[in-house]
Amino acid sequence: MPRVKLILEYDGRGFVGWQRQDNGPSVQAALEDAIAAYCGQPCPAFASGRTDAGVHAEGQVAHFDCPRADTPETIRAALNFHIRPKTVAVLAAEIVPDDFHARFSCTGRSYLYRILNRPAHPALEAGRVWWVQRPLDARAMHEAAQVLVGRHDFTSFRAVACQSKSPVKTLDSLEVSRYGEIVEVRTSARSFLHHQVRNMVGTLKLVGEGKWGPRQVEKALAARDRAAAGPTAPPDGLVFLSARYEPMPPASPAM
Amino acid sequence: MPRVKLILEYDGRGFVGWQRQDNGPSVQAALEDAIAAYCGQPCPAFASGRTDAGVHAEGQVAHFDCPRADTPETIRAALNFHIRPKTVAVLAAEIVPDDFHARFSCTGRSYLYRILNRPAHPALEAGRVWWVQRPLDARAMHEAAQVLVGRHDFTSFRAVACQSKSPVKTLDSLEVSRYGEIVEVRTSARSFLHHQVRNMVGTLKLVGEGKWGPRQVEKALAARDRAAAGPTAPPDGLVFLSARYEPMPPASPAM
Structure with a gap:
């Protein structure tokens, strides 16, 4: 399954932070719900780093393994279709090597x-x-x-x-x-x-x-x-x- | 009563526009409520122009006649105290001549x-x-x-x-x-x-x-x-x- 790197923008208000938690909506859950709706199956998403409740992003990076063989442009558009009207936007998608990891490959924030x-x-x-x-x-x-x-x-x-x-x-x-x-x-x-x-x-x-x-x-x-x-x-x-x-x-x- | 000129910032979301209306919260009502809370009596406020629902302002101008003899700085701070947490802020207050009118004296928008x-x-x-x-x-x-x-x-x-x-x-x-x-x-x-x-x-x-x-x-x-x-x-x-x-x-x- 191709690994997909995403660049994300989000407004941190209304989210408990990046990480999925029981006490409220998270950016991770918003993204994973959109990925599941697009892919027809759950696929975990990993970010370059967690952000806290109320913290915003102009260029957060995340990745997931995509069971569908679509172009990056189609993946970006499909995820945005499913994620709206939540205040998270996928600015870009890219197919990357399997050993890319949004968190562990990151060399600067x-x-x-x-x-x-x-x-x-x-x-x-x-x-x-x-x-x-x-x-x-x-x-x-x-x-x-x-x-x-x-x-x-x-x-x-x-x-x-x-x-x-x-x-x-x-x-x-x-x-x-x-x-x-x-x-x-x-x-x-x-x-x-x-x-x-x-x-x-x-x-x-x-x-x-x-x-x-x-x-x-x-x-x-x-x-x-x-x-x-x-x-x-x-x-x-x-x-x-x-x-x-x-x-x-x-x-x-x-x- | 001294006439007071105000410069206002507001986020138009959540307002039916500048003008007081029956169908929802207006910027005018938010401001007039704050003025009434500060002055202890209702005082109408006039803007340089109406803005529609959802339209924002960085520098709307309004005026009202103030029954209290305070400094502009005190008026600004008091109105902001009473208007919060509504998304309207009084950026500046100034005592102006009695013939100043936010709408009719305005020569450019x-x-x-x-x-x-x-x-x-x-x-x-x-x-x-x-x-x-x-x-x-x-x-x-x-x-x-x-x-x-x-x-x-x-x-x-x-x-x-x-x-x-x-x-x-x-x-x-x-x-x-x-x-x-x-x-x-x-x-x-x-x-x-x-x-x-x-x-x-x-x-x-x-x-x-x-x-x-x-x-x-x-x-x-x-x-x-x-x-x-x-x-x-x-x-x-x-x-x-x-x-x-x-x-x-x-x-x-x-x-």
């Missing part, structure tokens, strides 16, 4: 976190941004963020429930920029710990407000203690942007 | 219309864009749009229910640009007829798909017949951007 920084609450962007009223110094946030770039023990930025074997990760980039009322935090790494991005953003907000300097971010990192870093930023502002894979050899023709 | 032009339906932008699958030629749309700029009888682009005295309007600009998968239509005029922007966009879509040329847009305009132009684009993609007013003399101090 990137996220965007958006803060709406103004006195008035969000109306148009409600659920899509973190609303912070106090003016943030994005430049100070960017400077302090550089303390976190590189290979570190990120225990201070890791959810207590995190199941990763090691707290040591290499953060490739963490960039903070302001565009009018929006402060954007962009970050990339091979992989992230559970809540790592939201915990880094919650900490950088303290810097943006002038409560912390870069030295305190350094100390929080060195403490290897979740209580030493800032609070967890809400899921609303977080968007899974993309997953990176090494170039793949051409797939054998789908049979 | 501008709108943005956003089309998501790709095979996959919108997940993140659902309700915020018009989804058009067939590739659109934004340059051809822009060229054809120039036919409509200037002073014309816009009967062909006017809703049958339009209550405007005259169908003759001067369109100041109508610009079409592509940004990746998004085709943006921006337009400004002293005032617009009912559904005029959505009817112009529905017509330009025919041009973008290659079904019509600029010559047919010219003929549709000259026909002065609603049936001669294209269909009405859905409200989802429309955003009221801003209302223009002539510079005002400083207001007398609020008493």
